[in-house]
Every structure is written in C-alpha cells, then in structure tokens.
Amino acid sequence: xxxxxLDREDVAWxxxxxxxxxxxxxxxxxxxxxxxxxxxxVIEVRKRDxxxxxxxxxxxxxxxxxxxxxxxLEWMPVLDFGADATIKIVSYNPQNPQRFSIPTILAxxxxxxxxxxxxxxxxxxxxxxxxxxxxxxxxxxxxxxxPDARSVGIIxxxxxxxxxxxxxxxxxxxxxxxxxxxxxxxxxSFASRVEFLGLDVQIVDLERLEAAAxxxxxxxxxxxxxxxxxxxxxxxxxxxxxxxGADVPGKFECPRELVETALVCPDFxxxxxxxxxxxxxxxxxxxxxxIQLVKKPEEYSRYRASRTVFDSxxxxxxxxxxxxxxxxYADQYDIGATVExxxxxxxxxxxxxLPEVALRVLGRTAGTK
Amino acid sequence: xxxxxLDREDVAWxxxxxxxxxxxxxxxxxxxxxxxxxxxxVIEVRKRDxxxxxxxxxxxxxxxxxxxxxxxLEWMPVLDFGADATIKIVSYNPQNPQRFSIPTILAxxxxxxxxxxxxxxxxxxxxxxxxxxxxxxxxxxxxxxxPDARSVGIIxxxxxxxxxxxxxxxxxxxxxxxxxxxxxxxxxSFASRVEFLGLDVQIVDLERLEAAAxxxxxxxxxxxxxxxxxxxxxxxxxxxxxxxGADVPGKFECPRELVETALVCPDFxxxxxxxxxxxxxxxxxxxxxxIQLVKKPEEYSRYRASRTVFDSxxxxxxxxxxxxxxxxYADQYDIGATVExxxxxxxxxxxxxLPEVALRVLGRTAGTK
Numbered sequence: 199x200x201x202x203x204l205d206r207e208d209v210a211w212x213x214x215x216x217x218x219x220x221x222x223x224x225x226x227x228x229x230x231x232x233x234x235x236x237x238x239x240v241i242e243v244r245k246r247d248x249x250x251x252x253x254x255x256x257x258x259x260x261x262x263x264x265x266x267x268x269x270x271l272e273w274m275p276v277l278d279f280g281a282d283a284t285i286k287i288v289s290y291n292p293q294n295p296q297r298f299s300i301p302t303i304l305a306x307x308x309x310x311x312x313x314x315x316x317x318x319x320x321x322x323x324x325x326x327x328x329x330x331x332x333x334x335x336x337x338x339x340x341x342x343x344x345p346d347a348r349s350v351g352i353i354x355x356x357x358x359x360x361x362x363x364x365x366x367x368x369x370x371x372x373x374x375x376x377x378x379x380x381x382x383x384x385x386x387s388f389a390s391r392v393e394f395l396g397l398d399v400q401i402v403d404l405e406r407l408e409a410a411a412x413x414x415x416x417x418x419x420x421x422x423x424x425x426x427x428x429x430x431x432x433x434x435x436x437x438x439x440x441x442x443g444a445d446v447p448g449k450f451e452c453p454r455e456l457v458e459t460a461l462v463c464p465d466f467x468x469x470x471x472x473x474x475x476x477x478x479x480x481x482x483x484x485x486x487x488x489i490q491l492v493k494k495p496e497e498y499s500r501y502r503a504s505r506t507v508f509d510s511x512x513x514x515x516x517x518x519x520x521x522x523x524x525x526x527y528a529d530q531y532d533i534g535a536t537v538e539x540x541x542x543x544x545x546x547x548x549x550x551x552l553p554e555v556a557l558r559v560l561g562r563t564a565g566t567k
Numbered sequence: 568x569x570x571x572x573l574d575r576e577d578v579a580w581x582x583x584x585x586x587x588x589x590x591x592x593x594x595x596x597x598x599x600x601x602x603x604x605x606x607x608x609v610i611e612v613r614k615r616d617x618x619x620x621x622x623x624x625x626x627x628x629x630x631x632x633x634x635x636x637x638x639x640l641e642w643m644p645v646l647d648f649g650a651d652a653t654i655k656i657v658s659y660n661p662q663n664p665q666r667f668s669i670p671t672i673l674a675x676x677x678x679x680x681x682x683x684x685x686x687x688x689x690x691x692x693x694x695x696x697x698x699x700x701x702x703x704x705x706x707x708x709x710x711x712x713x714p715d716a717r718s719v720g721i722i723x724x725x726x727x728x729x730x731x732x733x734x735x736x737x738x739x740x741x742x743x744x745x746x747x748x749x750x751x752x753x754x755x756s757f758a759s760r761v762e763f764l765g766l767d768v769q770i771v772d773l774e775r776l777e778a779a780a781x782x783x784x785x786x787x788x789x790x791x792x793x794x795x796x797x798x799x800x801x802x803x804x805x806x807x808x809x810x811x812g813a814d815v816p817g818k819f820e821c822p823r824e825l826v827e828t829a830l831v832c833p834d835f836x837x838x839x840x841x842x843x844x845x846x847x848x849x850x851x852x853x854x855x856x857x858i859q860l861v862k863k864p865e866e867y868s869r870y871r872a873s874r875t876v877f878d879s880x881x882x883x884x885x886x887x888x889x890x891x892x893x894x895x896y897a898d899q900y901d902i903g904a905t906v907e908x909x910x911x912x913x914x915x916x917x918x919x920x921l922p923e924v925a926l927r928v929l930g931r932t933a934g935t936k
Contacts, residue, residue, distance in 0.1 A: 199669065203906060209910050213919065214922070247616070269681065275618065283618055283640050287686075289681075294683055294684070295915040297683075301915045301916075301918070304683070304684040304685060308675075310656070314663055315640060315658020322910040324909050324912075325910040325918050325919075355916075357915065360916070538576070539572065540675060540693050542673075546669050547670075548729055550587060550694075550730075552575070552578075552583075
C-alpha cells in the first residue's frame with residue numbers, strides 16, 4: 199500500500215524538464231477547467247482552519263516560556279466526492295527569510311483515496327502554492343482586467359511576486375512592471391528574480407506605482423490592522439487588483455474606498471469574509487466569485503472598463519488542481535518514489551501482525567548496526 | 568530541511584526491537600504524564616473535523632456516479648505552544664477488512680516546527696492509533712475500575728480490541744476475557760490474535776459477557792442509530808466501561824440507562840458531546856474528564872465501587888504522545904529515513920530557484936532514463 203512522494207528533487211526536476219512556462223500554463227488551464235466545471239455537490243471545499251500563534255505571543259505559562267514571532271499553521275481540505283480528498287497543510291512564518299533563509303510560506307499536500315482512506319500521495323506544497331496562487335490571479339485578470347492593460351504594479355516583491363508576475367505574463371501582454379517593497383532587499387532583488395520573463399522591471403514609490411498600473415498585485419505580509427498597503431489616491435479608472443496577501447482575520451491590503459466602489463470578486467466567499475478584502479464591506483456588496491466569473495465571463499465583461507478586485511484568500515481547490523498537474527507529469531516521466539508509511543498489518547484485525555516486516559529488517563540491520 | 572519519516576518498516580522494527588509490552592507501558596506512562604501536566608494555555612487541542620462520505624452515499628451528480636460505502640476522513644490537530652504542532656489525519660472505512668484486507672482505521676501523523684512551519688516528521692498512525700487508544704483505556708481503567716476487577720468483556724473483537732486488551736493487561740490482573748463480535752470471523756480469530764497475552768479468552772453471547780465482566784470495552788463499528796451494542800440488563804454494580812467506538816455524530820455504544828446512571832468521563836468534552844456517549848445525556852450530567860481524573864484520582868476513587876463509563880472519542884493529545892514515544896525510540900536506535908519534501912528554494916524569495924537540485928537530478932537521470 200505505497201504512498202507516492204513527490205519531494206523537492208522531484209518537483210524541481212519536473213519544473214526544469216517540463217519547463218516553467220509549460221507548467222504554469224497547465225496549472226492555469228487546469229484550474230480554469232476546474233472552476234468552470236465546479237459543482238458543489240461533488241466538490242466540498244472546506245474553509246481554511248488553523249493555529250494562530252500571535253494570540254499567545256510573549257506569554258509565559260508555568261515552565262513554558264513562549265517567545266514566538268507570530269505565524270500560522272493551517273489545514274485546507276477539499277473532497278472530490280467518489281474519488282479522493284486533498285489536504286494541504288500550510289504554514290506562514292513571515293520572519294522565515296530573515297531568520298532561516300527559507301520562504302515565509304511552507305506547505306505539503308496530501309492526497310487520500312476515500313474508498314479505503316489510504317494516503318495515496320504526499321507532495322511539496324511550497325512551489326505548488328506559489329504556482330497555483332499565480333494561476334488564480336491570471337484567471338481573474340483575464341476576465342476582469344482591461345483588454346488593453348499593459349502595465350503591472352507589484353506591491354510586495356517577495357516569493358509570491360515571482361509566480362504572480364509569471365502567471366500574469368502568460369495571459370496578458372506586459373510592457374512595464376513597477377515593483378515596491380518595504381524591505382529594500384526584496385525590492386532590489388526583484389528584477390533579477392524575474393529576469394527570465396524578459397520584462398522591463400522598475401522599483402518605484404507607491405504613488406508612481408499606483409498611478410501607472412493597469413493591474414496591481416498585492417502580495418504582502420502587512421500586519422493585522424496595518425493595511426492598506428497602497429494609498430489609493432490616484433488609481434486608473436479601469437484598475438484591476440489581485441489582492442493575494444490575505445491569510446488571517448483582520449489583515450487586508452486594499453484601501454477601503456477602492457473596495458467600497460470596485461467590483462470585488464472573492465475566490466471563496468466563506469473565507470474571504472473572514473480573512474480577505476471582503477472583510478471591509480457588507481456581504482451584499484460583494485461581487486461574483488471566481489467560479490461565477492469563469493462560468494459566465496460574458497456577464498461580467500462590462501466590468502473590464504471599471505475597477506475590480508480579485509480577493510484571493512487561497513482556495514483548497516487550487517491546491518488539488520496543482521497537485522493533479524504534478525501527478526500527471528510525474529506519471530508521464532515516472533518520477534516519485536513510493537514509501538509504505540501506514541503500518542498495514544498482515545492481518546487487518548491485528549495491528550501487531552507486522553512480523554514479516556520486522557524480521558526482514560531486524561535480520562538486515564543486525565549485521566549493519 | 569529534511570523531514571523524518573517513520574514508516575511501516577520503522578515502527579514494525581521498533582515494536583519488535585523494543586518489545587510491545589515495553590512500548591505499551593511507555594505510551595501509558597507518557598500519556599499519563601501528559602494528562603497530569605496538561606495546561607490548556609500551553610496545549611491547544613482541536614476538536615476532530617472531517618469529511619463524512621455517508622452524507623451523499625449513492626448520489627449521482629452530472630457525470631459523477633457516487634457508489635460509496637460510507638466512511639470518514641478526519642484531521643486532529645494539537646498545538647504545543649512554543650514548540651510544535653501535531654496533526655493526525657485518520658480515515659475510517661469499516662468495509663476495509665472485507666474489501667481490501669486492510670484495517671478499518673488508517674492514519675498518518677505529521678509534526679511541524681511552529682517557529683519555521685517546517686514539516687519535521689511524518690509517521691505511521693495505524694499502529695500508533697491502536698496503541699494510544701489502548702493506553703487511554705488503561706489509564707481510565709486504573710482510576711475508575713474496581714480494585715478487584717479481574718474479568719474483561721470485549722464487544723467488537725476487531726483490530727482495536729487487540730491493543731485494548733493488551734493495554735488493560737498492563738494495568739490490571741486479568742483472570743477471564745469474554746469476547747463478542749457480530750462478525751463470526753472476528754470473534755473466532757480473537758483468541759489467537761491475543762495469544763501473546765497468555766489469558767483465558769472465551770467467545771460468549773452478550774448476556775453472558777455483560778453479566779460476567781468487571782470491565783467492558785466496546786470497540787465496534789455499529790452504525791449510527793443502531794446502538795447500543797449490549798443490552799445492559801444484567802451489569803455488575805461496579806462495572807467500568809471503556810467505550811472507544813465513537814467517531815461520528817449519532818453513533819453510540821452504551822445503553823442509555825447505563826449512561827444516565829453511571830459516572831461518565833469523556834476524554835475530550837467538546838468532542839464527546841458531539842460524537843460520544845455524552846450525546847445521550849445533558850451536559851450538566853457529564854462527569855470529570857480523563858484529565859481531571861488523572862490530576863486528582865483521589866477525588867474520584869469512591870466511584871470505583873459504582874458504575875463508570877470512559878467516553879473515549881479519541882483525543883489529539885494521545886496522538887502527540889504516541890508520536891513522541893516513537894520519536895524517542897527512533898532517536899535511540901537511529902531509525903527513520905529523511906526526505907526533503909518541501910521545495911525550499913536556494914533563494915527564499917524565489918520559488919523557482921531550485922536549479923542545483925534539478926540539474927543534479929537531470930544530470931543523474933539523463934543516463935539512466
């Protein structure tokens with residue numbers, strides 16, 4: 199009963215073998231198809247839930263001294279009824295780059311066969327999260343941005359910015375890219391990190407960025423209560439925003455006036471009203487979801503001339519789709535080792551009936567230990 | 568940033584190397600210590616949540632034909648604040664033994680470092696669930712059963728029954744074991760599955776079992792609404808029951824009259840009122856939790872002469888403890904391979920910066936593929 203593992207080497211190998219443009223295009227196409235065909239009677243997406251360490255930061259209980267820097271650990275389950283279930287477990291530790299030289303967002307994705315409950319696959323979720331979040335923005339941008347949009351402003355030029363710009367470049371012609379980050383190092387290194395796209399990238403101040411951008415992406419770690427991340431004083435009349443930084447109640451990135459007046463489209467309403475830009479407006483003011491946009495794009499095409507916001511909180515369906523793309527390529531190239539993680543006993547009614555395994559291993563290691 | 572994997576071979580090896588009595592004793596001792604030292608400001612246990620396939624069984628949506636047999640997939644998270652988080656993902660597919668010759672309950676356990684969000688370890692949860700559920704019953708039995716209790720009745724002699732009886736045998740002297748199962752095969756094979764305990768095991772009818780038992784364990788897959796699993800007409804005045812079958816709302820195993828009159832002690836109140844025997848009584852009638860029992864056993868010792876029920880719904884803290892016991896032994900014997908699952912990039916701000924991995928692997932496999 200093996201579990202297939204797609205690890206760091208495997209996803210890196212596929213990224214280079216298949217090509218990042220081809221993989222991004224495939225994730226965009228597969229996500230588009232999943233959204234278009236979405237049927238809530240077949241696919242059950244759960245709202246993200248998790249632990250928020252901020253709550254008890256700096257506390258001291260008995261022998262425990264708690265010196266945390268804040269962060270989240272969250273689980274994102276989605277059930278494909280009659281087939282499988284996918285659960286991404288994702289962490290958000292915004293001090294990771296400085297403290298440990300690792301990304302803010304780490305993740306792994308598990309897939310289960312629902313007929314038996316078996317763990318079918320375990321896959322990296324770091325690269326896949328970046329890809330699928332980019333793909334979602336690309337799909338929203340294709341439906342909501344002005345047809346002549348050519349300039350992109352990126353606020354928060356960290357890890358997610360790379361795949362955001364990459365994904366946008368696959369669905370729109372980009373003449374100019376304007377970047378901004380409160381961290382000078384992240385701003386400074388952005389152009390080299392997206393050099394493979396061959397775009398004109400300038401680091402500018404927020405005023406210049408917001409005045410010049412047809413499409414804005416916000417991908418920040420702004421703290422709760424510290425938003426918005428751009429002033430919103432001089433925005434283009436047809437501006438489309440992909441606000442992707444949402445991950446915790448109270449955090450938002452867009453100016454309230456923009457959210458009040460624009461067409462605001464959540465990826466997943468139940469989550470967006472808790473964590474996303476939709477927190478800023480009454481529920482009856484919220485526009486169609488990404489699923490509704492994709493199912494009937496013609497109904498919303500008139501909004502391309504006005505201001506629109508894609509409230510991207512991160513949707514478990516996206517993780518399912520990204521996993522399926524990687525499993526497809528892994529099958530094609532026969533990549534990914536298998537491990538028997540679950541201790542399936544020889545007799546299903548006897549959890550201790552693992553002797554053949556143990557004796558084999560004891561025998562093997564007796565001489566080597 | 569490797570993740571340590573304790574797979575089927577590893578846990579089987581440890582079970583045989585360390586010895587199952589020693590491992591069970593260690594899980595009982597470690598769980599007892601964790602319950603005794605439990606501080607809800609430091610340990611945050613989440614109520615089990617999950618997908619229940621029963622809800623849409625036999626449905627047909629568009630192209631999807633759903634021919635399911637019912638079952639669950641659930642996640643059980645627990646946070647040790649300032650240290651780590653443990654999430655067990657557990658499935659319950661009661662037709663597994665007949666359909667696939669695998670256990671009803673499958674599981675894997677993940678551990679995360681909360682400072683960085685990294686996946687530290689991934690371990691089998693099949694053996695560990697059986698062990699920790701046994702250990703919880705042993706602890707409840709030690710506090711609540713009559714000091715002279717010598718006979719054990721097991722209703723539902725499947726996989727969990729093996730570790731239930733094993734755990735009880737570590738904390739009480741057992742003269743007689745009476746088993747019952749609605750499945751003749753499970754009943755017939757029980758004695759041989761617990762032969763290693765050297766106990767006198769008889770398969771009897773429910774009337775004989777309930778009349779003769781000082782301690783009863785219910786470990787059944789009884790369907791929702793089909794309980795109780797024993798009549799409760801002729802119970803000993805000091806009977807202690809470990810009811811461990813709870814896993815879904817509406818399911819219970821004990822006769823209502825017993826639950827109404829006994830001291831009912833849940834492992835985890837919030838879960839027991841939804842899934843456990845506690846569903847059958849008003850909340851104000853529920854007795855102390857296992858944690859309260861362990862913290863102040865002397866306060867409840869008078870109940871040993873009367874009827875008591877341990878309402879064991881399965882508690883994420885137990886999984887955390889079982890994982891820690893296995894990690895301790897794995898450290899001691901240097902067992903468990905490491906895998907880099909998370910695609911940590913060379914540059915934390917660039918998810919695509921995995922070239923050294925990809926080139927190494929592309930180079931290596933170019934000749935072998």
